[in-house]
Amino acid sequence: MKLATLRDGTRDGQLAVVARDLKTAALADGIAPTLQRALDDWSFIAPQLEQLATELNGGRARHSFEFEPKNCMAPLPRAFQWADGSAYVNHVELVRRARNADMPESFWHEPLMYQGGSDDFIGPTGDILLGSEQWGIDFEGEVAAVTGDVGMGADAEEAAQQIRLLMLVNDVSLRHLIPAELAKGFGFLQSKPATAFSPVALTPDELGAAWQDGKVQLPLRATWNGVLVGQPHAGTDMVFSFPQLIVHLAKTRNVRAGSIIGSGTVSNKDASRGYTCIAEKRCLETIADGAPKTPFMQFGDTIKLEMLDAGGKSLFGAIEQTVVQDAKAAKAAQAH
């Protein structure tokens, strides 16, 4: 089934079931008010949502209405955990190569993962509000899994069973703030502003054979200012599957229901597939010509992230955002 969260003036929005073709939706208010509440009691709630989805897909849902991504918040407008991996190690290697740094061999065996802020996610068509272009504004196209409860020390099989939903992500990054933060060792903080998610979160069975080995076996399409700049295959070159990423996170603690685990920027070794973040393009330019030439995003730029099924139909709906200057953050940025 496909789920979305509709804007209703509350912080957590209202849970809705969305038809497979993304044309209609039905409120799930008689079942669970919010997606987090559904995840908190999934084995009891999910079958009821599935039944509503079946009715909706069969054209038999009583109060269905037109599904409009513009009315969507992120499926989880705020979450208790957002942990983002770097499973496409090719991306990490490129970034390192561009600055003449070797990549430790261990990166092929143990995931890189950072803890992100999860209190204020952006809906699929929400503006990317930021203070300054000098921060080096970039998009990052990713896939993410939403989990149930995973106990500390879980193995990959247990982790796989707890993957409830999948979403697309725009992990907005501020490239010029990253080097100083990573040098401190404490990870990303200011360099990772609010993250955006696709209109729809779907259960893995919606992908059919395209959900295999704990990976989504489809290309992720990135369109920047109307130009398709990348369509790397999310199942290729993903060195760590979602279950493996979850196992890494759960080594020393429980991972609780509603946790979001990101894949990291989708990236293929085959550079002809293009890119889902500008930093990677700039790295390729640096390796080829000694310097990057593609600039980062400017205010007014747009980014669209989408994944299509074999028949060319959008699976998650599109993330479609515009970068906009926030007046208060701009003033504060100048004051610092």
Added chain:
Amino acid sequence: MKLATLRDGTRDGQLAVVARDLKTAALADGIAPTLQRALDDWSFIAPQLEQLATELNGGRARHSFEFEPKNCMAPLPRAFQWADGSAYVNHVELVRRARNADMPESFWHEPLMYQGGSDDFIGPTGDILLGSEQWGIDFEGEVAAVTGDVGMGADAEEAAQQIRLLMLVNDVSLRHLIPAELAKGFGFLQSKPATAFSPVALTPDELGAAWQDGKVQLPLRATWNGVLVGQPHAGTDMVFSFPQLIVHLAKTRNVRAGSIIGSGTVSNKDASRGYTCIAEKRCLETIADGAPKTPFMQFGDTIKLEMLDAGGKSLFGAIEQTVVQDAKAAKAAQAH
């Protein structure tokens, strides 16, 4: 007022108002079911909670009962954000000095801060469940602020106005996992397992004159295996106040209601005040004798963190935890 969350079988527990002397409590179920809900709508909810607190403190609350910290979850059993600073720069400098590394001068002007996991907090008397003593188990005594909504680019004055509550923290750390994680640059993940909080969260006015300049002007007491090992003053040597820490976090994004901002390990330059984490003691030993001699925590060890008012009465109640081996995590730790 003082607030606590009582265990009731749900993930978020039940909000209660606690008397100033920590002897009695009253359920706030007629006002707000959970602390997060109160924080989501604070200006409307807080006055009602204050009124109940006044009745309770005056012995006039209708259904009061004995307050028992053992029945407490963390005030926020799960939160949408946990961002922990390192405001006691003395601690950071000691750690660096012990390994013959200079501390960048910028650390005195810009806070170190990491994003922590917030999906599974431990109550004040909950066991510290971990897989292996080889991980280098340590406690870290801290103070934390809980915020309302703080807009991106907020200044210190706005941030100060949004400090709703204060709590004590045991930011459990796995010292032997930290070096490899920090070397990756992506920050703490496995090295920061679940965090524990004091029984009570209190509004800053409960501290009277001890809440000054955005800092708690009282000693934090750490008792390890029954021995008082530290009582550093939380208002001394705190280089960044809570408002300053919040400003740092809010530079590139909104900080939403219920975010928890930590002070970092409380530490004084005056070493006679002792320590609130073992790592600091080991650093002092290394600087003095070339090697640490105090071991990290063993299974069965206990840690108590508490803050007393001028009259010697506990303000937040005590964090009192025992380190216990988790069988499943132990098995997984051996398998890796």
